[in-house]
Amino acid sequence: MCFYIVINDILKGLKNQEHKYIAQAISIVENNSSLNKNLLLNLKTSSMESIKIGITGPPGAGKSSITNQLIKKYRFEDKSVCALLVDPSSPFTKGAVLGDRIRMRDFYNDSKVFIRSIASRGSKGGLAENIDYISDIVEFSGFDVIIYETVGVGQVELDVVDSVDTTIVVLVPESGDDIQVMKAGLIEIADIYVINKYDRKDSDKLFLTLTNMLQLADKDKWIPKIVKTVAINDIGIDSLKDELAIHRKHLIKSNKGLDKYNDRFIKKIKHRLISDFENSFWNKKRYEFLNSEIEKDINDRLDIDSIINKIKSI
Amino acid sequence: MCFYIVINDILKGLKNQEHKYIAQAISIVENNSSLNKNLLLNLKTSSMESIKIGITGPPGAGKSSITNQLIKKYRFEDKSVCALLVDPSSPFTKGAVLGDRIRMRDFYNDSKVFIRSIASRGSKGGLAENIDYISDIVEFSGFDVIIYETVGVGQVELDVVDSVDTTIVVLVPESGDDIQVMKAGLIEIADIYVINKYDRKDSDKLFLTLTNMLQLADKDKWIPKIVKTVAINDIGIDSLKDELAIHRKHLIKSNKGLDKYNDRFIKKIKHRLISDFENSFWNKKRYEFLNSEIEKDINDRLDIDSIINKIKSI
Structure with missing residues (x-):
């Protein structure tokens, strides 16, 4: 069957880390061709094989610069790197994609670096499930390092956090206002904090605020580290890379890496079932019945319970 | 039955806009007492009865100040106001809740203002469904104005946007970098842009950037307005309120308000079914079988397709 041949080509291409096939596989997921998607979902992956890093934080904090610098450092060790830039999907964000691509042009001719922007909402509205698939694809492709860079704070970021082993939250000195920092909801998702643009004023204040806040953290758990960087000048990136290695060791030693893998495994199954x-x-x-209710005047509609029962009974 | 009496008390309390009962109803939703929750879901609501506003944007942009000023303005017209502050749920963000409450203390003794922080993730992990319920509760209570204030950009914000009629995206002059603004993914969700802290430098630059960007917007649709504010000094808030009224008229005239109501109605039914x-x-x-697979070594597990088929067959 022609169809299986294509999938087999893709699987072989993925194993050889050929960009063309990785892109093709991700497109299958994004375009939601369910049958192909299901085949791709069964890609066998392992726990803690790739270094899986999530980079998040408010817009303008310098996440892209940090991603860029990390890619350079890992490339210096001849590690292959995949960077996935999660953008809220939008007709307008094509500009953003382009912007990132421009900034990432350092790696345009490097066959061991694969960079791709992915939309945070698929055609069916969910990032979570797409991230599962895309994550499987790039892990199966055997990249040494996989970086997810994502904007903002919210469900999207929490889905990304679920997909990685180590989460970096990037802040800037201006994030210093205690309440604003806490409100950003970034506290309990960080394994490592980066205070970027540390050459600006109020950096030490933010460092102190964070340090004090981390005193509240559960001592039995991993206590997040704080790294100071000026990413565009390559200051602090080596320390960041060291902290990433330390956290990774912690995950392996404590078996938490495997726990995370298992959580993802269960999550994937639940998403698939839904x-x-x-x-x-x-x-x-069922759709016809629902539409017939919607066409009625608001006050003439059945209550939601009755509509649901009726739909189920059809 | 005692149970029904309680629910009837709540319904009556909601209709009288009694804070105690509104808080109790929201707690039922947040604590996920399914039976009571289902009764609450059938609260009949209408399209375009309350003024429903969503306020979003990056941390530190001044969303709380804008919320506060709008509450004051609406109170001046003797409108009742409900403000829901959506926080990413976190053991740490209790601080944030407190922070907001402190800032909102202007209205502590005003029985026509109800302010509540709600967690963005319920015990079962989903904001979306809880927002549906909470939204029904506050609409049923007949507030003239309902404001949702939410941090950041992501799925959470998109859920909030689905729940309101008019979305305000708050930016600050520093948001100016073209790429960062677009990347923030706030473009297509805004009905009104606010450039807050307009007294700072680069404000005009951001205004120009936004104006240019909006040229790209679909002319047949609503073209977002841009309002300049210095919220803490009450500058520009009246203009913002005027723009809110204009957008509301547009929604009513074009019937888009009803379309939004119907989208929410359908969404609620789909969420409930899931x-x-x-x-x-x-x-x-089924859980036992899933757990038995998880306990196996990664390489000994069935593939996900087989696990799913097996679970379904149990």
């Missing part, structure tokens, strides 16, 4: 449920549940008759 | 599916699907036997 997706299967939705695909099989919503047939033409 | 939730029902998950509750009935995951029984003890």
Whole structure:
């Protein structure tokens, strides 16, 4: 069957880390060709084989610079690197994609660096499931390092955090206001904090605020480290890389890396089951009934409980 | 039945806009007492009865100040106001909640202002569904104005946007870098842009950038307005309120308000169906089988397709 040949080509291409096939596999996921997608989902991956890093933080904190510098450092050790830039999907963000691509042009001709922007919402509205698939694809491709760079704070970032082993939260001195920092909700997701643009004023104040805040952290757990950087000048990036290695050792030694892998494994199964449920549940008759209710005046509609019961009974 | 009496008390309390009962109803949702929750979901609401505003943007942009000033303005017209502050849920963010409460103390003794922080992730991991319920509760309570204030950019914000009629995206002059603004993914969700702290430098540059960007917007649709504010000094807030009224008129006239209501109605039904599916699907036997696979060495596990088929067949 022609179809299987294509999938086999892709699988072989992935194993050889050929960019063309990695891009093709990610497109299959993003375009939601369910059948191919399901085949791709069964790519066998392992725990703690790639170094999987998430980089998040508010817009303008310098996440892209840090990603760039880390790629350079890992390339210096001849490690292959995949960087996935998670953008909120938008017709306008094509500009952002381009912007990132321009900034990433240092690596344009490096066959061991694969960079791709991925939309945070697929055609069906969910990032979470797409991230599962894309994550499997790039892990299966055997990159030594996989970096997810994501903007902002929210469900998207929490999905990304679930997909990596080590999460870096990037802040800038201006993030210093105690309440704002806490409000950013970045506290409990960070394994490592980076205070970037440390040459600006108020850096020490933010360092102190963070240090004090981390006193509250559970001593039995990993206490997040704070690294000071000026990413565009390559200051502090080596320390960051050292901290990444220390956290990685901690994950392996404490078996937490495996726990994270298992959580992802379970999550994938649950997502798949919901997706299967939705695909099989919503047939033409059910949609027709729902639409007939929506066409009514608000006050003439059945209550939601009754609509649900009726839909189920069809 | 005692149970129904309690629910009836709550319903009556909601209709009278009694804070105690509103808080109690929201707690029922947040604590996920499913039975009570289902009763609350059937609260009848209408389209475009309350003024429903979402305020989002990066941390530190001044969203709380804008919320505060808007509450004051609406109170001046004797409108009742409900402000829901959506925080990424975290053991640490208790501080943030407190922070907001302190800032909101202007309204502590005002019985026509109800302010509440709500966690962005419920015990089951989803904001989306909880927002549906909470939204129904506060709408049913008949507040004239409902404001959702939320931090950051991501799925959480998109869920909030789905729950309101008008979305305000707050930026500050420092958000000016073209690429960063676009990357923030805030473009297509805004009905109104606020450039806050307009007294700072680079404000005009950001105004120009935004104006140029909006040229790209679809002319047949609503073209977002840009309002300049210095919220802490009450500069520009009246203009913002005027723009809110204009957008509201547009929604009513074009029937888009009703479309939004219907989208929410459908979304609620779909969420409920998924939730029902998950509750009935995951029984003890299925969990036991899943756990037995997880306990195996990674390489000895079945592939995910086989696990899913097996689980379904149990």
